[in-house]
Amino acid sequence: MGVCLHAGAVVRSALPLHPSDRRALALSLATGAEVVVVEAVGRRGSAPTAISAALDAGAGQAWRLVDTALQRADAQATGFALASALDRLEVDLILFGDDADPDGIGDVPACIAHQMGALYVTGATGLKSRGTTTPAAGLGADFPGAGAGGRASRAAETCVDLTIETNLGVHRLGPLTNAVVGVAPDGAWPGVPTREEHERPSHERPGRPPVQVISLDDLSIDPARVRRRQDGRGVIEPSSRVLVTLQSALAVIGLLRR
Amino acid sequence: MGSFLKRSVLPNILVYVDFRGGRPTTPALFAISEARRVSRMAGASLYAVALTSPLSAEELEALARPIGEAGADKLLLCEANDFAGPPLDFTHGRGLDAAAARVPPMMVLFPAGGAGDTLGPSLAARLGGPFAPWCDFLTTDAETTGPEGSGRVQLIHCRQDGRSRRRLDPLEIERPIVATLFAGRRSAPVGSARDLETEVLSSIAPIRPLTSVQLQTDRQTWDRREILSLASVLVLIGNGDDGLPLIPPEILRAGAPPGVAVECAADVPAAVLGGCCPEIVLKIGRSPARTARAPRTRVVLAAVAPTPADDLATEEVDVLWPFRSREDLTATAVATLLAQIGEVS
Numbered sequence: 001m002g003v004c005l006h007a008g009a010v011v012r013s014a015l016p017l018h019p020s021d022r023r024a025l026a027l028s029l030a031t032g033a034e035v036v037v038v039e040a041v042g043r044r045g046s047a048p049t050a051i052s053a054a055l056d057a058g059a060g061q062a063w064r065l066v067d068t069a070l071q072r073a074d075a076q077a078t079g080f081a082l083a084s085a086l087d088r089l090e091v092d093l094i095l096f097g098d099d100a101d102p103d104g105i106g107d108v109p110a111c112i113a114h115q116m117g118a119l120y121v122t123g124a125t126g127l128k129s130r131g132t133t134t135p136a137a138g139l140g141a142d143f144p145g146a147g148a149g150g151r152a153s154r155a156a157e158t159c160v161d162l163t164i165e166t167n168l169g170v171h172r173l174g175p176l177t178n179a180v181v182g183v184a185p186d187g188a189w190p191g192v193p194t195r196e197e198h199e200r201p202s203h204e205r206p207g208r209p210p211v212q213v214i215s216l217d218d219l220s221i222d223p224a225r226v227r228r229r230q231d232g233r234g235v236i237e238p239s240s241r242v243l244v245t246l247q248s249a250l251a252v253i254g255l256l257r258r
Numbered sequence: 259m260g261s262f263l264k265r266s267v268l269p270n271i272l273v274y275v276d277f278r279g280g281r282p283t284t285p286a287l288f289a290i291s292e293a294r295r296v297s298r299m300a301g302a303s304l305y306a307v308a309l310t311s312p313l314s315a316e317e318l319e320a321l322a323r324p325i326g327e328a329g330a331d332k333l334l335l336c337e338a339n340d341f342a343g344p345p346l347d348f349t350h351g352r353g354l355d356a357a358a359a360r361v362p363p364m365m366v367l368f369p370a371g372g373a374g375d376t377l378g379p380s381l382a383a384r385l386g387g388p389f390a391p392w393c394d395f396l397t398t399d400a401e402t403t404g405p406e407g408s409g410r411v412q413l414i415h416c417r418q419d420g421r422s423r424r425r426l427d428p429l430e431i432e433r434p435i436v437a438t439l440f441a442g443r444r445s446a447p448v449g450s451a452r453d454l455e456t457e458v459l460s461s462i463a464p465i466r467p468l469t470s471v472q473l474q475t476d477r478q479t480w481d482r483r484e485i486l487s488l489a490s491v492l493v494l495i496g497n498g499d500d501g502l503p504l505i506p507p508e509i510l511r512a513g514a515p516p517g518v519a520v521e522c523a524a525d526v527p528a529a530v531l532g533g534c535c536p537e538i539v540l541k542i543g544r545s546p547a548r549t550a551r552a553p554r555t556r557v558v559l560a561a562v563a564p565t566p567a568d569d570l571a572t573e574e575v576d577v578l579w580p581f582r583s584r585e586d587l588t589a590t591a592v593a594t595l596l597a598q599i600g601e602v603s
Contacts, residue, residue, distance in 0.1 A: 074388065075382070075383070075388065075389065076383065076386060079383065098375075098529075098532060099418075099532055102417075103417055103424070104391065104392075104415075104416075104417055104418045104550075105389060105390070105391060105415070106375075106379065106389075106391070107379045107382060107383070107388070107389035109379070110379030110380040110382065110383040110389070111379075111383040113380065113383070114380065114383035114384060119347070119348050120347045120348075120379070120380045121346065121347070121376075122375060122376050123376070123529050123533075125527075125529060165527055165529040165530065166344070166373075166376065166529065166530070166533060167371055167372075167483050167484070167486070167487035167530045167533040167534065168344050168345070168372070168373070168483070168484075168487075169344060169475050169483070170475070171344050171346075171473060171474065171475050172472075172473070172474045173346075173472070173473050173474075174472060175472075184527075184528060184529030184532065185528040185529065185532055186528055232387070232388045232431055232433065233388050233390070233424055233426070234388065234390070234413070234415070234424035234425050234426035234427070234431070235424065235425045235426075235427075236422055236423075236424055237422065237423050237424070237425055238421070238422055239416060239417075239420060239421060239422050239423040240420075241419075241420035241421070241574075241576065242576075243575060243576065243577075243578060244576065244577050244578070245577075245578045245579075245580060246577060246578070246579055247579075247580070249579075249591060249592075249594045249595040249598070250598075252558055252577060252579055252595060253595065253598045253599065255577060256538060256556060256558075256577075256599065
């Protein structure tokens, strides 16, 4: 089982482990499966803060895909690179935090699902393992528009039941074997480190596996394939938010009417 | 080459229609009316897309009439038994694919409080375009010099913390943009139901062969999610030191105007709040509860005067309405505001 940190977004600086990523990790570990965490990094030299915290929280393997070409990658290109890495790691089920993207977009996981021919579901609040099962041959290859024509069959795949919660209701879905699943936020204060992160340095867990670093070259991906002439997500502009303090309901209404 | 691609972008706007009880939701009609407004500037045609179980003539009339009045040029209707269930990508995605194949879009818009955060990213992945959640339009008329970029209609998406924003110009990006909008105020009807042409799409791909996947829906877990997700003004009441709501929600609900939802922050599942994007969020007391936010969304915090140690940036507040003590933060004071918010929204 894999967890894509920061909802697959390419990070350019050291970020803490997002509460939703922590929740995705906890749900994965509760199934008893080995958990692989993956992080896409667009700048060399940024500290592995989030991925180290994920290892401390119990992840079995940690991989960082580091390449400067990812800085100019849009969601489709990032999804392609991460899907290649996850396929190489033989991950059956990929989890991500629905609101873990620092930009608040969260479009990369859908691109990973598209590339892998996997099911895409968001809003998961529960995950229950059914153990491993023999996969259906070519699962996903016949899905309309599937990018890579589905993934190679494996000897066995993790099979789970999902509980998903949206503003339309609570649904139970399963069994799933090849899916990209968004984990719903749990209502923690955003951006605030947990008590454990305050109390324990990230490199203390004895016997913790090392963080593995790979590049696009290791995946046989030409950097020109992911580097875009322009950022397909649009032009980034600074935006100021000024906190206004008002003393009466009438003043608040006056401001809202503007 | 670039100018050729710019000319080849088809000026069609698709709006996905969420509906409850056979009628379009208020955010869906708002999305259509916003699309109508910008389609005039962009010279675009506006298509509403509805994925439903098979409808009778009367049901189709009830669905199509408000869509036509909101300003859609045409309704693309996809009917299949699978569309009766919750909108998930593996059931509803193929309907959207059929609509996008029939009418190649410049933009695909999803209303707030519906299936946009589930269906939007995967549709964008299949179309090869960007996904922009919780957007607002930036428009310029012919007499005004617009921002950098060549389009008169652009999309704006803000980071949750408000420190930066992304501006997407459909003409520059040259690929279909899939976006979700916020739950804003409805403008006056501009179209006519008589003008609305309906086209039934029959070339829908067969459902993905996942016959072993079972889907069950439990609707009784929290029965106010529909009211909350469709509201344009959301009041979230935090708890006091005693663990009780600062103001009983029933008091505020009694006098709340239409479109205003009042909830205890601790009762609302975070997953539900994440799919809500109201125009105004009024938080009574501090709480970690947060909704999605669009550029036009404003968060008002009514709270006992915070100390310097309170980090309001974490709470992403735009307007602070401080009270000297908890005794001053009364239902009457908040109800006064809510009564007038109805006029704003």
